[in-house]
Amino acid sequence: MDLNQRDNGQQNYSDLQLLPMRPAKQVMQLERLGSFHQSRLSFMRTLVRRMVSENWQITSPMFDLDEQGYGTVVYKVDAKYGTFSYVLFSHHLDPESRNDRVIANQWDLTMALCEGTVDAEQLEFLRNNVPKQEAGRVDSRVLVLSRANRSARTFDYVVDELAAGRQPCVDTLAEVGYLYRTTAAYGSGKLGMADWEKVRTKHRDFARPFAAEMFTCFMLRHFSMEQADYLAAQRAPETAAKLNTEIRRYMGIGNSTGLGMAPFLINHPLLINQWIEMRETALARVVAASEVGVDGATLARLETAIKRVIQHLGEIITADERQNKSNVLVGDELKHLHQWLRDQSPILACNHYVWADLIKYAEQNCRVETQEVINTLLIELYPELVDGLEELMDVEESMQVMPEMSVSQLQQIIEEKYDWALAIDFSQFESMGAFWYRSQEKMEPRLGQTNIDMGMEKEMPLAIGRRVRECYDLLCAYSQEHPQQNVAHFIVQYPTYSGIVSRIQTMAQSRYGEIRENLVHSDVLPIHLLRCKLSFFGVSKFDPRSRLWVRNTMFQGAPLISDFGKPFVDDWQFPIKPVLAYS
Amino acid sequence: MKVSKNELMASLKKAFEGLGFQPGDYYDAADMVVWLETHGFDGFDRLQKALAYLNTTAPNHAVLVQEDEQNAVLDGEDSSILLCGSEAVDLLIAQVMQGSAARLQLNNCYNRTFILQRLVKAAQRNIAFVAFWRQEDYCVKVSVAAGAKLPEYSTFAMTELLEPQTLTIFAGKELKIIGEQFSAQLVMGPLLTTFTEAEMAACYLESLERGIEIDEELWQMLDDLVARILVESTESSRAGAGD
Numbered sequence: 162m163d164l165n166q167r168d169n170g171q172q173n174y175s176d177l178q179l180l181p182m183r184p185a186k187q188v189m190q191l192e193r194l195g196s197f198h199q200s201r202l203s204f205m206r207t208l209v210r211r212m213v214s215e216n217w218q219i220t221s222p223m224f225d226l227d228e229q230g231y232g233t234v235v236y237k238v239d240a241k242y243g244t245f246s247y248v249l250f251s252h253h254l255d256p257e258s259r260n261d262r263v264i265a266n267q268w269d270l271t272m273a274l275c276e277g278t279v280d281a282e283q284l285e286f287l288r289n290n291v292p293k294q295e296a297g298r299v300d301s302r303v304l305v306l307s308r309a310n311r312s313a314r315t316f317d318y319v320v321d322e323l324a325a326g327r328q329p330c331v332d333t334l335a336e337v338g339y340l341y342r343t344t345a346a347y348g349s350g351k352l353g354m355a356d357w358e359k360v361r362t363k364h365r366d367f368a369r370p371f372a373a374e375m376f377t378c379f380m381l382r383h384f385s386m387e388q389a390d391y392l393a394a395q396r397a398p399e400t401a402a403k404l405n406t407e408i409r410r411y412m413g414i415g416n417s418t419g420l421g422m423a424p425f426l427i428n429h430p431l432l433i434n435q436w437i438e439m440r441e442t443a444l445a446r447v448v449a450a451s452e453v454g455v456d457g458a459t460l461a462r463l464e465t466a467i468k469r470v471i472q473h474l475g476e477i478i479t480a481d482e483r484q485n486k487s488n489v490l491v492g493d494e495l496k497h498l499h500q501w502l503r504d505q506s507p508i509l510a511c512n513h514y515v516w517a518d519l520i521k522y523a524e525q526n527c528r529v530e531t532q533e534v535i536n537t538l539l540i541e542l543y544p545e546l547v548d549g550l551e552e553l554m555d556v557e558e559s560m561q562v563m564p565e566m567s568v569s570q571l572q573q574i575i576e577e578k579y580d581w582a583l584a585i586d587f588s589q590f591e592s593m594g595a596f597w598y599r600s601q602e603k604m605e606p607r608l609g610q611t612n613i614d615m616g617m618e619k620e621m622p623l624a625i626g627r628r629v630r631e632c633y634d635l636l637c638a639y640s641q642e643h644p645q646q647n648v649a650h651f652i653v654q655y656p657t658y659s660g661i662v663s664r665i666q667t668m669a670q671s672r673y674g675e676i677r678e679n680l681v682h683s684d685v686l687p688i689h690l691l692r693c694k695l696s697f698f699g700v701s702k703f704d705p706r707s708r709l710w711v712r713n714t715m716f717q718g719a720p721l722i723s724d725f726g727k728p729f730v731d732d733w734q735f736p737i738k739p740v741l742a743y744s
Numbered sequence: 745m746k747v748s749k750n751e752l753m754a755s756l757k758k759a760f761e762g763l764g765f766q767p768g769d770y771y772d773a774a775d776m777v778v779w780l781e782t783h784g785f786d787g788f789d790r791l792q793k794a795l796a797y798l799n800t801t802a803p804n805h806a807v808l809v810q811e812d813e814q815n816a817v818l819d820g821e822d823s824s825i826l827l828c829g830s831e832a833v834d835l836l837i838a839q840v841m842q843g844s845a846a847r848l849q850l851n852n853c854y855n856r857t858f859i860l861q862r863l864v865k866a867a868q869r870n871i872a873f874v875a876f877w878r879q880e881d882y883c884v885k886v887s888v889a890a891g892a893k894l895p896e897y898s899t900f901a902m903t904e905l906l907e908p909q910t911l912t913i914f915a916g917k918e919l920k921i922i923g924e925q926f927s928a929q930l931v932m933g934p935l936l937t938t939f940t941e942a943e944m945a946a947c948y949l950e951s952l953e954r955g956i957e958i959d960e961e962l963w964q965m966l967d968d969l970v971a972r973i974l975v976e977s978t979e980s981s982r983a984g985a986g987d
Contacts, residue, residue: 173746220802250746251901264982298745300746300954300955301746301748301953301954301955349750350748350749350750350751351748351750352751353745353746353747353751353955354748354751355748356748356749356750356952357750359952359954362952363953364891558867560771561865561869562768562834563831564834564837564838565837565838565841578897598975599973599974599975600974600977600981601974601975601976601977601978602977602982604970607975607981607982609975609981613979614981615975615976615978615981616975616976616981619972619973619974619975622767647838648834648838649831649834649835649836649837649838650808650835652831653805653806653807653808653835655817656769656805656811656827656831657766657767657769657833658766658768659766659768659769659772659830660766660767660768660769661767661768662768662770663768704816706875738784
């Protein structure tokens with residue numbers, strides 16, 4: 162937090178450019194990005210707000226399942242601006258064939274989100290292609306293609322309990338939190354689907370990044386519970402119970418995310434910058450709002466939210482020792498912060514910029530993950546200052562060389578904006594101890610170890626820091642010989658550097674710029690990249706399975722379709738176990 | 745078969761990477777192909793011709809052979825605009841930014857129609873361009889107003905013998921300035937055909953709405969090029985994906 166700016170009484174906080182934003186050198190550290198949690202700007206949150214407030218109507222003109230729950234279901238979605246169809250195929254899958262990896266080729270469920278209504282001919286086309294996923298082809302009427310696998314631990318248990326006329330035990334459900342786990346949601350024109358540009362310009366209901374993909378997962382959640390109810394009723398028509406509404410809200414959708422997501426963050430730096438800038442703008446607005454102190458009710462809301470996060474963290478079950486330890490430590494630090502807030506509340510109520518004080522206190526006394534929990538909770542307190550930013554999460558992604566720039570100016574930009582890259586000693590083996598490549602298996606991105614794994618010569622260009630270093634060294638030598646020359650001439654001399662030059666020049670104009678990490682270091686933790694993106698999606702309950710992939714839950718705690726159109730308080734983040742009336 | 749624009753971009757980028765293009769080059773080359781195809785300029789046919797050459801040689805760029813304040817000459821050394829189009833346009837932009845108008849001649853280069861996309865993109869920096877070249881027995885002229893999203897594309901009968909593999913580009917703050925400064929060099933023969941902005945826009949919207957038709961053989965050819973950048977999967981490499 163730039164307190165010098167904050168203390169300037171001439172600040173105009175209505176102007177985004179003048180808000181006291183956190184500096185890039187703090188925000189863009191990979192560990193911090195990997196500590197982000199969902200916020201009001203996360204795509205699931207904005208989608209849910211829209212669906213509830215606009216009262217989207219969802220019906221099922223086809224619910225054709227057999228007694229085993231296999232068959233075809235079509236949901237008709239009447240959103241505010243258009244009609245869509247969510248087509249789902251439920252298949253028998255041998256448990257030994259159940260695989261969450263990208264390289265899998267069979268799933269329990271496969272789904273497609275389509276524009277308009279679906280006739281018999283299109284349904285047949287989808288039936289022939291959607292179950293094949295990457296091995297099939299769809300067309301531009303399809304917005305999203307997805308698939309999911311059953312949770313071996315919970316699905317049968319829930320159906321058994323419901324068939325027996327009982328509600329499943331919340332504690333048992335809490336160990337998993339979902340009935341199905343999605344392993345991919347493809348959009349943006351893959352496999353013949355509609356381009357993002359078409360979705361953005363033609364379908365206002367899904368004209369925000371990943372809105373259609375998130376909706377596909379939301380509908381999967383809805384179906385998963387409808388299917389459980391259906392199967393229980395098939396088994397015991399007279400006595401079966403329906404899943405309790407509170408439990409339904411508590412149930413989410415599982416998600417497995419691996420390295421496939423990591424290159425996205427490096428290949429879309431302008432988009433990532435935009436997401437982070439909006440989140441940081443939200444935080445800055447919140448801090449600015451506390452200029453003359455905060456009232457007791459707001460402080461109390463923060464205290465309640467902190468207690469909720471402590472409970473949420475305590476309920477996460479993960480086999481990952483590092484994550485477990487982190488959850489405990491963050492919980493302890495939040496308890497400490499909670500007490501600090503209580504002790505300080507009489508003073509805080511009239512302090513200038515209370516939230517800046519809290520953020521500063523957290524930065525001095527807490528680990529990065531706790532700091533980011535606090536930041537997220539502060540953003541939650543002021544929906545009126547934050548929610549409008551959701552319309553600014555998209556950006557045109559175009560890199561452009563500025564050929565007229567002098568080589569000395571480009572050198573200076575690198576020294577200022579890429580100082581983190583110049584600080585890396587690439588002569589050390591560890592600094593180039595890893596490399597990213599695409600496997601022949603479905604082009605899956607993988608991380609190899611230099612001098613051990615094959616394929617270094619086909620490395621993906623994700624080592625931005627190293628490339629910047631190479632470019633800088635060449636520039637220094639070139640500018641010694643041609644001090645008056647411009648970038649155009651440098652590129653004519655070294656044409657293979659045009660890509661990194663355009664990236665440097667373009668990103669230098671952004672507020673947050675690049676992720677400041679050497680992604681080819683031996684000890685790189687790609688899981689931070691995954692978690693950063695997943696936080697913008699809006700997932701919770703991170704459960705790392707290694708440093709390369711993570712399980713999590715989506716929409717846990719979110720409203721149900723039956724809640725659409727009803728009064729709604731958007732506070733379903735950090736889900737906690739429901740307390741049922743009968744328990 | 746039909747593919748989406750995004751899908752085509754992704755495939756082309758990787759295919760060009762398979763041909764040895766570097767990151768800046770394969771982004772630009774993919775942009776050029778997609779732009780031409782989606783705006784009705786037979787991008788795939790032109791791509792197939794380019795691939796026949798690119799597939800047999802290492803990527804090479806143009807070299808600067810002559811330059812003064814308002815003129816530059818590059819030798820494409822028989823390369824493709826897919827590889828040397830960007831550096832030519834960048835050089836021209838740099839010259840225009842220092843003066844009011846400039847001229848660049850790129851000799852010994854192929855697939856010149858691909859330059860359209862680079863000129864339209866560069867025009868977003870409020871620079872106008874006029875380009876012309878000989879195509880078989882006629883002349884192609886392209887004009888892009890400063891800030892324009894689409895070019896004017898026309899063909900003319902030839903009045904003088906242009907070098908067969910040369911591309912000439914003029915740039916200035918406005919089309920009017922280019923016309924004034926280089927009027928003698930921009931005299932064309934009788935107009936033969938014009939491809940209107942409306943036709944280009946209609947092609948683009950159609951491709952966005954219904955996808956882009958691509959010959960399966962060409963799609964397979966791209967897949968084969970993409971395969972060059974893939975690494976064989978082994979048990980050990982699977983561990984590098986999270987097993």
